Amino acid sequence: MSTRIETEGSSTASTKRSYGPLAGPTRWIDDRIGLAGLAKKQMRKVFPEHWSFMLGEIALYSFVVLLLSGVFLSLWFDPSMVEVEYQGAYAPWRGVHMSTAYASSLDLSFEVRGGLLMRQIHHWAATLFLAAMLVHMLRVFFTGAYRKPRETNWLVGLALLQLGIVEGFAGYSLPDDLLSGTGLRIAEGLMRSIPVVGTYISFFVFGGEFPGSDFIPRIYVAHVLLIPGILLGLITFHMLLLVYNKHTQWPGPGRTNDNVVGYPLLPVYMAKAGGFFFVVFGVTALMGALFQINPVWAFGPYDPSKVTAGSQPDWYMGWLDGALRMMPALEFTVFDWTFSLNVFLPGVALMGLLFGVLAAYPFVEQWVTGDKREHHLLQRPRNAPTRTAFGVAGITAYGLLWISGGNDIIATTFGVDFYTITRTLRILIFVAPVLAFIVTKRICIGLQRQSAETVLHGRESGIIMRSPDGAYSERHVPLAPEAAYALTAHDRPDVAALPPATDHNGVAAPHNRVQHARARLSRFWYADDRQKPTADELEQAHAHGHDDEPAPELDSAQEFQGVNELGLPRRH
Amino acid sequence: MSHDEHRTGEGATEGGTGSHPVGGAASVPAKPVHDGHRVELRVGDPVADPGLGTHEPRPTDIDPAAEKRAERQISLLFAISALLTLGFCVAYFAIPRDTEFAGTNALNLTLGVTLGLALLLIGIGAIQWAKTLMDDHEMVEMRHGSSSSAEDRAEALAAFEQGADESGFGRRSMLRGTLLTSLGVLGLPAVVLLADLGPLPGDDPRKTVWAKGVHVVNDVDGKKLRLDDIQFGQLVNGQPGVFFETEDGEPLYEGTELLNAKAKASVVLVRMVPDEIVNAGSAAKGVEGVLCFSKICPHLGCPISLWEQQTKNLICPCHQSTFDLADGGSVVFGPAKRAVAQLELGLDEEGYLIAMGDFPEPVGPSFPEFYQD
C-alpha cells in the first residue's frame, strides 16, 4: 500500500482488482435483493474527521453494549413481585422475605458467574449512554449543527434522550432493592401531583395502591421491549438522516458548504468507528471490573418503611431530584382540588419545559435570525455568541440542579449545612444563569475580536522588538492564507432592520408588532458581535504595514495540515 | 417579510441546488447593519479559499521499515487480545465464585479486566491500523441539497392529487365523514381497554390499618411497648401490631398486602420531656411525652426517621423536608407543605401503647382529592 503511487486516481486504482472469491456470493445476494447500487455509493461514503464527531458514537456503542449485556441479564432476572424466602448465596439475607425480582438480582450478582460483571457493565453502559447523548447534544448545539436541514434530526435526538432517561429510570427500578423502591415511591408521588387526574394515573400505573405487585412486571416489558424497540427505530432513523444529509464539517481550506472532505467509510471509518466500538465496550467492561455500581445487596429488599441516607437517583435524574429539593412548599386547594405545585412544577413540568425549550430552539433561532439557508459548515461557539451564552446559561442551571440533587452528600463531604446550600441555590438558580449568559456572551465577543485581530495583523510571535527610539512592540507573524481563510470562513449574520411603522400608503402595517419584536430580538442576537474583517479592512491593515519588519519565513516543516477545532492551522 | 427579500434571492439553495459559496453573504448587497453601531459594508469575504492542501506522507507511507514495524505492533495487540480472551474463559472455570482478592471479588475482577483489555486492544489495534497503514488521502464528496427536485415534488403532488381525486375522497363528503368518524372512535377502545390497569382509588389513599385499640409495636420484632420502655430522647420505629398477628398460624398481612399497608401505616414514636413540647394540642395526643407520627413523608412518601433528638427535628433523607415534632410535626424547612400526620395514642388496660383511631388525614404525598370527603 505504501508503495502505491500517490495520484488522484489512487483511491480508485483498487477497482482494477479481480474479485475472484467474492464474485459468487455478491452475485447470489444481488440477484435477490439488489443492494449493489446502494452499496456502491455508501461503501466509500466520506466522513469528516474531528474528535467531537465521535461523541454520538459513544452513545450508539453504549446502546449496543446495553443490548448485549441486557440480553444476558434477562436470562436470569425474574421480574416478579411474588414474595419468596431467599435461600441464595448472599448470607446476610438468607431467610428474609423478598420479591422474586430482588432475589434474582442477588442470584445474578452472587451465583451466576459473570453475572455481577454483566450487571455492572449494563449499569455503567447506561450511565455512559445518557452522558454521551448529553455531550453529543451539547456539541451539536454549540456548533449550530442542528440548523437546517438537520432540525428533524435534532428533534429525533431529543426524543432519544428523553426515552433514554425513562429507560434508565425503569432499569434502576427493576431490581426492587431499597434504592429502586425509594425511587418508585417518589415517582408515584410525582404522578399523584398531576392536577385532577393524578390519583387515577397512580392507581392505573401501579395497578392499585403503591407498591402493589403489578408495577415491576409492567415496567419490565417497557424496559426490555417497548422502549428499546422505539429507541432502536429512532436510532436507525437518526443514522439514516445522518447518511442522507451527510455529516457537517468544520470550515477550512477546501471545505465548503457544498462538499464533505474526509475519509471513506470503507476502510478508514470501518476501522476507526469499529475500533471505537471495541474501545467503548472495553472501557465499560473495565469499569464493570474495577468500579462497583449499585451494590443492590447492601441496600436490602424494598420495604416502604425503610430508607437509607444518600438516597439518590442515577445522575440523569439527579437534576429533577435537585429541583424537588430546591422547590419551596407551594401547594394550594381550589374548589376542593389540591394542586401540589411543590411537586408538580419541579417533578413534572420542569422536564416538559426543558425539552420544550430544546425542541423549539432551532425554530426560534431561525425565526429571529431569518436564516433559512442550508448549513453544512459548523460554527465556532464564539461566532454565535448569543447561542453560546444561552447554552452556558442552560448548563449553569442544570449544574445547580445537580448540586441541589446531591446536597446531602455535598453537606457531609464539605462540612456545610444543607439548609444553607438549598437556600443559596434557590437564589442562584435565578441569578447565576443570567450572569453566565452575560459573561459568556462578552467572552465570545472578546474572542471574536481576537480572531479578527489575528486575521488583520497576524498572530503574536512572542518576540519583543525594540525600536531605535526605545519603543517596545511585539512582532506579529502574518497568517498563512489557509489559517486566515479558516478564521473567516463563516457567514456574516444579518441584523434585521426595524420594519417601517406604516406601509407605503401610511396605513399601519399588519404584521408590524411581530416584525418589530423580531427585529429587536435580531438586534439582541447579533448587534454586539464583532463581525469578521472585510476585504477592505484587511487590505487597509496590510497597507498600513504596522509591522515594518519583513515577515519571517515559515519553517519549512510547518506545512499547513488543515485546521484544528479552533480553526487554527494544524502543524507538525 | 418584505425586508427579507435579499435572502429570498439567495435562497435558491432552498430549492435544492445546494450551491452557493462559503460565506454566502458575498452576494448580499451592501447594507447598513445597525444605526447605533459602526456601519459595516458587506463586501464579501476577506480571504479567498486556498483549496485543500497537498497530501503529506506519513513515515509508514515512505519507510518500509516503519510500515513493517507498525504492522508488527498492531498484530501484537491483536495477539495479546486473543490471549486475554482465552484467559477470560480459563478464569471463568478456574476461579471459584466467592474468592476474595484485594478487597474485591476475584472472579468479577479477573473476568472484567481480561474482557475489558481484550476488547480495548482490538479497538486500539483497529484504530492504529487505520491511522498508520490505511490510505489517508482526504476525499471530497459533493453535497446535494436535502430536498427533492422541483419536478419530483410537483410530480409527487400531482400523483397524490390524482389519487385523491380518483378516490373521490374530497367530493364524497358523507363517505369521508363516516370513515373519519369510524376511525376516530377506534381510539376509544385503546383507552377503554386500559381501564382494568388498576382499580379506582376510592377511599384507599385515605385509610390505613390503624384503628382504635391497635397496638403500636416495635418494627421487625413486633414487641408491644409500655411507657417505661421508652426513654426521653428515644426514637422507636413502629408498626401496627396487626402486622405481627396471626390467625390459624397464617399472618393477617403478608406479601403485597403487607407492603401496601406498611406504605401508609409506618410510624415513629418519640419521647420528649413534656415541657419541651410546645404544641399543647399535639402533646395531648400523646401519653406523657410519647408522641406518634406518620413515618411517611407528606412530600413524596419517603420514610422519615432521621430524628435529631436535640432539635426535635425529623428530617426526610430524600428531599430534606424538616418537621418539628415538638410543634405537632409542623414544617420547618423544605418542599413539604403539610405537617407530618400525628396518630393519637392511648394505653390499653395492661399499659401497652395503642392507637386511639386512624390518622385524622391521609398520610403520604398529596393528591388532587386530598381535601375532599
Added chain:
Amino acid sequence: MRALSTHRRHPLAGVLVLLLGLVAVGGLYSALAPRTAQADSAGADAELVAAGRELYLVGCASCHGLNGQGILQSKSGQYGPSLIGVGAAAVDFQVGTGRMPMASNSQQAPRKEPFYDDAETEQLAAFVATEFGPGPAIPGSEYYDIADVSEEEVTRGGEFFLTNCTACHNAVGIGGALGGGRYAPSLEGVEGVHFAEAMITGPQSMPVFSDAVISPEDKRNIYAYLNEVQTQPASGGFALGGVGPVGEGLAGWVAGIGSLVVFAVWIGKHSVRARKP
C-alpha cells in the same frame, strides 16, 4: 469538616498538652488502675472517683460546671450540657471516642484521637456516674461480642439495622447529613462498646434506643450485621466511597466519558507526518 476541625484543634491542643503535663506530674492514680469490663455506676471504687474528680475539674468543669449542671453561654444555647444522670456509658462514649473534650465549640463534636487514656476515661466515668446521679452503666460484652453469632442472628441484625440505623448512617454505615451542618458519623471501625453506648445513651443528635425496645441481644445482632457489611469484600470493585449514585455518576463522567473523549481525540488527531526529505 474534618480537615477544618483538625486545623481548629491546633491552638487548643497546646493548652491540652499543658494540662496533660499537669496531670502527668500529679498522676498518682492513673497508671495502676486496670480497666475492668464493667464499671458499675453505683459501686465505683472511691479511688477511681477521686482520680476522676481531679481530671474532671481540670478538663471538663469549665464547660460542664463544677457540679455537672452545665453552663449556659447565652440564651441561645448551652456551652456544655448538663451531665446530671448521663451515667458512665455516656462518659465512656464521649471521652473514649475522643469527642470530649471538644476541640472547639462547633455544631457537633467529631470523633477523633482520644485525649484521655483508658484508665483516665474509666476514672472520669466513675466520677460522673457517682457524683452526678445514676445513669446507664458501661454496657458489657453481651452487647457486642459477636464471636459466636449465628447467620440467622446476623440477618435479624440486618433488619434492625435497615429499620433503625440506615436512614441516618447509610446502608453501609458511612454516615449521612443531618440538618444545620450536623451529621450522622461514619460507623467504620467503631468499637463494640462505643456502638452499644451510643445506642443506649443517644449522644448529641442521635436518639436513644433503649434496651427495653431493642434488646442487648438485638443490639449485638445489629453490630454483627454492621461488621458483616463493613468487612465483606466490595464484590463489584472499588466502592467509590459507598455514597451511592452521586459517586457513581461522578465516576461515570470522569472515568467513563473522560477516558472515551481522550480516545476520541486520539482518533480525530492527524497521524504523524514524515518530514519532507
